[in-house]
């Protein structure tokens with residue numbers, strides 16, 4: 001869950017959006033993009049995988065004309081690899097009239113996507129997010145009321161989301177919604193802002209309102225309206241940001257270490273999202289590919305990992321032995337392949353690496369596969385080498401790790 005910024009007002013929108021995304025860089029990301037409606041009323045979108053500088057270079061090569069409304073996004077991929085195509089904004093509607101950005105996970109995207117495909121929608125990305133763009137656009141085209149269309153759609157989404165939308169047919173308004181993900185409004189004079197946190201706009205204004213759970217924001221240059229998901233009027237509490245832009249690089253925390261420690265409860269909640277059924281039972285369909293649900297297919301488990309990931313493996317050992325009644329060994333990946341470990345087709349090797357690029361863990365994984373074991377990766381980075389080389393992968397959705 002990375003960065004979101006929105007701006008409506010007289011300033012150069014591209015500059016405000018890029019400045020906001022720079023200030024949100026501390027959250028980490030793998031891609032970035034912006035959409036603006038220019039003064040000729042045309043929606044323009046630029047998006048690039050990789051660092052913000054790639055987006056800046058793209059904008060230098062394909063500039064956007066003057067605009068006074070727009071949205072910007074930094075992505076940490078949860079559904080679909082970090083590519084230009086999967087970067088946000090995602091577009092919807094006739095002639096790609098509408099742009100939408102999203103931080104979080106739409107848990108029920110698969111069923112919504114099936115419904116949209118049956119109605120002839122064409123998808124351009126592998127993200128969960130794109131369903132929301134098509135749904136809002138379709139509903140808006142049907143009713144002609146953007147706020148009502150947006151409200152209806154956010155009520156259909158399960159999971160965690162901060163979503164922002166602009167549409168070239170309503171070029172004076174940004175719509176935003178939040179559930180289980182952060183969103184703050186920045187109040188200016190004749191201009192207004194949205195951000196994942198105040199860092200996104202603190203260089204322009206210190207007046208802010210935190211958006212509550214299940215609330216919608218209708219943001220114009222001269223007005224801010226807050227609604228519940230049920231359409232009721234809400235009143236946001238204004239507060240003053242008491243730190244300056246220089247503190248924003250770590251979101252106000254003294255170090256990334258402190259920030260990431262504080263992030264842990266949210267990281268665990270995000271990882272469990274979509275993996276608990278209505279009875280609170282954990283569901284991991286990813287494990288089918290390694291036969292973990294087939295009776296007797298696995299006779300023992302070897303966890304390979306390095307450093308902190310190996311400590312995490314020790315905790316997993318307690319849990320797996322207790323609940324699955326399988327014997328579990330935790331091996332340091334950098335020792336594993338230099339012994340002659342006893343592994344066979346009945347061995348499940350679980351390789352843990354946050355980045356999915358830890359070389360020793362990768363080498364241990366290759367060794368295990370060559371010796372007939374099935375490999376399950378536990379990894380926090382979509383499309384990482386470890387994920388690609390394993391038989392199955394369980395992604396944690398903990399967001400980027402900087403510390």
Ligand code: GLU
Nearest residue numbers: 001075076078079103104
């Ligand atoms: N789930 C979305 C994606 O994978 C948004 C990820 C984010 O929070 O940046 O594109």
